[in-house]
Amino acid sequence: xxxxxxxxxxxxxxxxxxxxxxxxxxxxxxxxxxxxxxxxxxxxxxxxxxxxxxxxxxxxxxxxxxxxxxxxxxxxxxxxxxxxxxxxxxxxxxxxxxxxxxxxxxxxxxxxxxxxxxxxxxxxxxxxxxxxxxxxxxxxxxxxxxxxxxxxxxxxxxxxxxxxxxxxxxxxxxxxxxxxxxxxxxxxxxxxxxxxxxxxxxxxxxxxxxxxxxxxxxxxxxxxxxxxxxxxxxxxxxxxxxxxxxxxxxxxxxxxxxxxxxxxxxxxxxxxxxxxxxxxxxxxxxxxxxxxxxxxxxxxxxxxxxxxxxxxxxxxxxxxxxxxxxxxxxxxxxxxxxxxxxxxxxxxxxxxxxxxxxxxxxxxxxxxxxxxxxxxxxxxxxxxxxxxxxxxxxxxxxxxxxxxxxxxxxxxxxxxxxxxxxxxxxxxxxxxxxxxxxxxxxxxxxxxxxxxxxxxxxxxxxxxxxxxxxxxxxxxxxxxxxxxxxxxxxxxxxxxxxxxxxxxxxxxxxxxxxxxxxxxxxxxxxxxxxxxxxxxxxxxxxxxxxxxxxxxxxxxxxxxxxxxxxxxxxxxxxxxxxxxxxxxxxxxxxxxxxxxxxxxxxxxxxxxxxxxxxxxxxxxxxxxxxxxxxxxxxxxxxxxxxxxxxxxxxxxxxxxxxxxxxxxxxxxxxxxxxxxxxxxxxxxxxxxxxxxxxxxxxxxxxxxxxxxxxxxxxxxxxxxxxxxxxxxxxxxxxxxxxxxxxxxxxxxxxxxxxxxxxxxxxxxxxxxxxxxxxxxxxxxxxxxxxxxxxxxxxxxxxxxxxxxxxxxxxx
Amino acid sequence: xxxxxxxxxxxxxxxxxxxxxxxxxxxxxxxxxxxxxxxxxxxxxxxxxxxxxxxxxxxxxxxxxxxxxxxxxxxxxxxxxxxxxxxxxxxxxxxxxxxxxxxxxxxxxxxxxxxxxxxxxxxxxxxxxxxxxxxxxxx
Numbered sequence: 001x002x003x004x005x006x007x008x009x010x011x012x013x014x015x016x017x018x019x020x021x022x023x024x025x026x027x028x029x030x031x032x033x034x035x036x037x038x039x040x041x042x043x044x045x046x047x048x049x050x051x052x053x054x055x056x057x058x059x060x061x062x063x064x065x066x067x068x069x070x071x072x073x074x075x076x077x078x079x080x081x082x083x084x085x086x087x088x089x090x091x092x093x094x095x096x097x098x099x100x101x102x103x104x105x106x107x108x109x110x111x112x113x114x115x116x117x118x119x120x121x122x123x124x125x126x127x128x129x130x131x132x133x134x135x136x137x138x139x140x141x142x143x144x145x146x147x148x149x150x151x152x153x154x155x156x157x158x159x160x161x162x163x164x165x166x167x168x169x170x171x172x173x174x175x176x177x178x179x180x181x182x183x184x185x186x187x188x189x190x191x192x193x194x195x196x197x198x199x200x201x202x203x204x205x206x207x208x209x210x211x212x213x214x215x216x217x218x219x220x221x222x223x224x225x226x227x228x229x230x231x232x233x234x235x236x237x238x239x240x241x242x243x244x245x246x247x248x249x250x251x252x253x254x255x256x257x258x259x260x261x262x263x264x265x266x267x268x269x270x271x272x273x274x275x276x277x278x279x280x281x282x283x284x285x286x287x288x289x290x291x292x293x294x295x296x297x298x299x300x301x302x303x304x305x306x307x308x309x310x311x312x313x314x315x316x317x318x319x320x321x322x323x324x325x326x327x328x329x330x331x332x333x334x335x336x337x338x339x340x341x342x343x344x345x346x347x348x349x350x351x352x353x354x355x356x357x358x359x360x361x362x363x364x365x366x367x368x369x370x371x372x373x374x375x376x377x378x379x380x381x382x383x384x385x386x387x388x389x390x391x392x393x394x395x396x397x398x399x400x401x402x403x404x405x406x407x408x409x410x411x412x413x414x415x416x417x418x419x420x421x422x423x424x425x426x427x428x429x430x431x432x433x434x435x436x437x438x439x440x441x442x443x444x445x446x447x448x449x450x451x452x453x454x455x456x457x458x459x460x461x462x463x464x465x466x467x468x469x470x471x472x473x474x475x476x477x478x479x480x481x482x483x484x485x486x487x488x489x490x491x492x493x494x495x496x497x498x499x500x501x502x503x504x505x506x507x508x509x510x511x512x513x514x515x516x517x518x519x520x521x522x523x524x525x526x527x528x529x530x531x532x533x534x535x536x537x538x539x540x541x542x543x544x545x546x547x548x549x550x551x552x553x554x555x556x557x558x559x560x561x562x563x564x565x566x567x568x569x570x571x572x573x574x575x576x577x578x579x580x581x582x583x584x585x586x587x588x589x590x591x592x593x594x595x596x597x598x599x600x601x602x603x604x605x606x607x608x609x610x611x612x613x614x615x616x617x618x619x620x621x622x623x624x625x626x627x628x629x630x631x632x633x634x635x636x637x638x639x640x641x642x643x644x645x646x647x648x649x650x651x652x653x654x655x656x657x658x659x660x661x662x663x664x665x666x667x668x669x670x671x672x673x674x675x676x677x678x679x680x681x682x683x684x685x686x687x688x689x690x691x692x693x694x695x696x697x698x699x700x701x702x703x704x705x706x707x708x709x710x711x712x713x714x715x716x717x718x719x720x721x722x723x724x725x726x727x728x729x730x731x732x733x734x735x736x737x738x739x740x741x742x743x744x745x746x747x748x749x750x751x752x753x754x755x756x757x758x759x760x761x762x763x764x765x766x767x768x769x770x771x772x773x774x775x776x777x778x779x780x781x782x783x784x785x786x787x788x789x790x791x792x793x794x795x796x797x798x799x800x801x802x803x804x805x806x807x808x809x810x811x
Numbered sequence: 812x813x814x815x816x817x818x819x820x821x822x823x824x825x826x827x828x829x830x831x832x833x834x835x836x837x838x839x840x841x842x843x844x845x846x847x848x849x850x851x852x853x854x855x856x857x858x859x860x861x862x863x864x865x866x867x868x869x870x871x872x873x874x875x876x877x878x879x880x881x882x883x884x885x886x887x888x889x890x891x892x893x894x895x896x897x898x899x900x901x902x903x904x905x906x907x908x909x910x911x912x913x914x915x916x917x918x919x920x921x922x923x924x925x926x927x928x929x930x931x932x933x934x935x936x937x938x939x940x941x942x943x944x945x946x947x948x949x950x
Binding site for chain 1 (some may be wrong): 872875876880889892
């Protein structure tokens with residue numbers, strides 16, 4: 001037969017081809033043909049198959065093709081089909097080329113086989129290892145007749161085997177085929193690839209087979225392609241993942257990490273912004289401040305303090321939390337202040353520990369009963385205590401002394417708290433009585449002297465500051481002690497010290513976190529703090545004096561202190577505080593962004609509150625109110641710097657329970673207000689806030705009009721300005737702040753007087769905020785509180801119901 | 812209904828604004844005559860608009876002040892509180908209020924002698940007159 005002859009020649013060729021060429025996706029047509037052929041082979045006898053192969057009569061070829069197609073369709077193992085490609089050899093064998101084998105079968109003639117091979121050459125066969133088999137098969141097939149049948153048989157078997165092999169061998173192929181149906185993308189890709197292959201095939205030998213193959217390959221090409229490219233194979237395998245799964249996986253991890261980070265950042269940012277829980281947020285990233293409105297900055301310090309402090313609602317008796325919170329203490333102080341009104345101010349003092357609550361509680365009680373002084377005194381003691389713990393023995397002595405005095409003074413019942421509390425209480429109460437005593441006692445140390453002087457000057461203020469300070473105790477405490485030590489060392493003027501301390505103390509203490517935060521940014525701030533602590537003491541003393549003198553608590557600390565503090569504040573405060581500043585400044589700065597607001601707020605409330613009533617309750621009345629009153633009183637008395645007074649008032653007031661609510665509100669309003677209006681204004685207020693603090697710290701010169709530390713003012717201002725700010729702006733900022741706080745306090749006083757009260761209350765502050773536009777029908781005060789105040793203050797302002805039908809603070 | 816209410820409010824607002832504008836025009840005319848200067852229409856319109864908005868603010872503040880004092884009626888005290896910023900205005904208002912109070916007292920005394928109701932009536936217009944003056948001053 002010619003075929004055999006042909007086969008021989010062709011066979012050899014085929015053999016060679018088969019052996020050399022890798023299994024390529026057979027021209028679909030070929031495959032089919034092979035399949036068909038195989039099918040045919042199965043049915044037919046070897047001879048027939050051979051004949052078919054050999055003859056390759058068109059009819060036979062067609063038939064074979066059809067059969068192949070059927071087979072292929074029937075045999076869902078596309079791989080075989082693909083492998084069949086290898087049908088180049090038309091070897092029925094070849095596993096990969098089961099189809100190819102079939103195809104080969106179709107093309108019985110060696111020529112056809114060759115053709116197929118050629119066609120399929122470009123195609124890569126999935127099944128490669130089958131070569132040898134192919135060759136064998138091919139050889140067998142090529143062998144005239146005999147080969148056919150063998151091939152056929154092979155085909156028969158091979159198809160099965162191949163199919164099986166193919167499936168096994170070329171997983172992708174088999175999968176692909178079915179998958180093709182499923183995965184359009186794969187199919188499409190294959191389709192795309194196919195045309196290329198098909199084109200190639202077609203170009204090579206346009207034949208029916210080719211066309212068929214092409215058509216077939218069109219469907220299979222994808223498979224083939226996929227087969228060729230293992231990657232593609234995989235894709236079709238997992239059609240669901242195919243497209244991007246691998247890539248995704250590769251990137252997903254990275255993206256995931258990024259996403260996680262972003263998420264965290266957002267969380268933090270969001271948290272910070274909300275300023276709801278600075279504690280939580282702050283801890284995370286200092287950089288979060290950027291995301292937040294800046295309160296976060298303020299918050300961080302609070303957080304630190306808070307983190308270190310107990311997070312219980314009620315501070316445990318243990319007090320004197322070290323400067324852990326530094327910044328936070330102010331908040332705590334304020335919280336304590338707030339609690340004063342609420343009676344259970346302990347919560348506030350979580351940070352600071354027992355003292356605060358005691359103080360606060362005392363404050364509250366005192367407010368109700370006695371006056372602001374007590375709280376301030378308590379504060380003072382608390383602060384003093386804190387300071388003592390922290391700083392030097394001298395400080396401790398002072399505090400101790402003060403404490404003693406306080407205890408003596410504070411004979412009033414608020415002995416609910418522990419001894420410390422009692423002391424504090426006593427302080428507040430005894431302040432009035434023992435102002436002088438304290439002063440005397442305090443005189444031992446330099447600080448004492450200063451304290452005494454301070455006391456004399458601004459007892460009320462001190463008290464208020466104390467009140468406020470307790471909250472800020474922690475931070476202030478350390479600062480104060482530091483400041484005090486500084487003061488001692490430097491032997492600053494008592495007045496200045498007074499004022500500075502008062503201011504610082506009041507400011508920092510009262511404001512609590514806000515203040516501290518606000519101040520902290522400035523290096524002086526920290527210094528102020530320390531002096532503030534001392535100032536607190538002084539103020540406390542002053543308050544006591546005031547109380548003793550019977551002067552209205554109104555002027556307790558702030559007026560005199562603040563004024564003096566304000567005026568002298570910055571500079572003197574800065575100086576002494578410089579050494580300490582580094583510590584505080586850091587915290588301050590960090591909190592600066594947040595603090596500015598706070599400071600502003602603080603300043604605002606004090607200024608507002610000053611005129612108001614605080615008289616009887618310098619500190620108790622409400623941090624703000626007291627502050628304000630004090631401020632006013634002080635202003636009246638000292639008239640050094642209404643601003644400073646206001647500032648000092650603000651701080652203590654802020655800390656005070658009731659007033660604290662006001663201060664935060666006002667401070668809130670101020671910052672927002674300031675922002676909205678004039679940035680410079682905010683700074684002045686901040687400066688004012690700083691001033692009082694500074695004054696407290698130093699209490700050296702009441703001349704310092706700017707109560708806020710310069711660093712704080714500039715940092716806050718630059719933060720909101722979002723651009724570089726020259727240092728020349730500072731004096732102007734201070735002026736603006738002073739004016740702002742003056743106005744604020746005046747307004748608050750007017751409001752309080754309008755309500756026929758003598759104490760600036762929360763309602764006054766809220767009214768102020770409303771007038772400023774921060775509080776409206778759409779924006780209630782509570783929302784502002786929640787948004788801008790740290791947790792401690794919030795607790796003071798917004799009653800929270802806890803288990804046991806407890807409401808904190810007590811309404 | 813809501814639309815009609817809105818329309819009514821809007822109409823009312825418009826009419827009020829027109830009234831304010833007219834009054835502002837008259838006042839500006841007086842001042843122009845005094846100073847021998849002229850007021851452009853835009854100026855008058857701006858002043859009128861500003862006045863109108865400021866009146867809203869005043870009203871809101873006055874209400875807040877009254878509520879702050881735990882009252883339901885806006886008082887002269889509230890007005891004074893509103894005007895405290897401007898010293899001149901504040902002094903003027905306080906002065907007027909004092910005069911008003913004194914005149915009221917006098918009238919009261921007279922009424923006591925004469926009769927109760929008459930006094931009350933006289934008091935009411937007096938106070939309202941004073942308030943109007945104050946308001947106009949403030950505006």
